[in-house]
Amino acid sequence: MYVNVDEGSDPVLMIHAAGVSGWMWRPLRELLGPTIKAIVPDLPGFGRSAAQPYLSHEDTVRGLTDVIERHAPQGAHVVGFSMGAQLAILLASELPRLVRGVVVVSAETKPAPFPGPTLALLSLAAPLARHRRFAAAQAHQLGIPNRLVDxxxxxxxxxxxxxxxxxxxxxxxxxxxxxWSDYQGAVDVLVGANERKLMHESAELTASALPGSTLRTVQGAAHDIPFSQPGVIASTLHGQIIGFTP
Known part of the structure; x- marks a missing residue:
């Protein structure tokens, strides 16, 4: 698994969503400042790790565990977006000693209805991702800035x-x-105000399952918080880091 690591004293593991890779955290990293040690992997199947297929969340969590143990053996704060937020939840649930706090951004934790037909349609549409016009439309829907569309x-x-x-x-x-309900670290759950109903239900489920966690609805955002509102994530992370007690 390819990993990019910044210099800094406060380690933060940033886990990207499906369909993108570590570059998606660039707007956030630009806001965090020099004290943050950003640890940014490209998950299997994506970006610079595209040659290694994505097998499962379980397999990926094993790889992310190795990443934290190598670059932040005393533990790291973890921020994840969409699929990456699911992986952040798994890391905190299974390996709490390595996770100082979690920022869960737009994690679907309530299973979607009718997964079979959804995957069948996705399989048929997969070749379209190689066409620039289709990809550009998807990028616009995700709120990806023009400078990151390439x-x-x-x-x-x-x-x-x-x-x-x-x-x-x-x-x-x-x-x-x-x-998940046993995790003792700080947890902030973020969801865009304009996201679909399932995402709001998931955010509420995620927060309610863990006493002491914080749920925040981000105004003006849909399923694009890291791109449209990176400052919200930055301030949330800084708050967790300041409040962290080893």
Whole structure:
């Protein structure tokens, strides 16, 4: 798994969504300042790790565990977006000793209805991701800034059908692990005000399952908070880091 690491004293693992890679955190990283040690992997199947197919959340969590142990052996704060937020939840639930706090951004934790037809349609549409006009339309829907559209197109063209189907299958079937309610670190759950109903239900479920967590609805945002409102994530992370007690 390819990993980019910044210099800094406060380690933050940033886990991207499906269909993109570590470049999506560029707007956030520009706001965080020199004290943050950004640890930014490209997950299997995406970006610079595209040659390694995405197999499962379980397999990916094992890889992310190795990343934290190598670059932040005393633990790191973790921020994840969409599928990456599901992985952040799993890390905190299964390996709390390595996770100082979590920012969960737009995680679907209530399984989507009718996964079979959804995946069948996705399989048929997969070749369209290699066409720039289609990818540009998707980028616009996701709120990706113009300066990052080329990165998105590159990733779309490189993502295999196998990776697309396995990652989306894991995403739409995800449920909260039983041990999520045992996590003791700081947790902030963010959801865009303009996201679909299932995402709001998921955010409420995620927060209510963990006493002491904070749920915030981000005004003016849809499923694009890291691009449209990176400052909200930055301030949330800074608050967690300041309040962290080893």
């Amino acid at each position: 990165d998105y197109f590159h990733d779309s063209a490189a993502t295999t059908r196998e990776t697309l189907l396995s990652s989306v299958s894991e995403n739409i079937r995800f449920t909260l692990p039983a041990t």
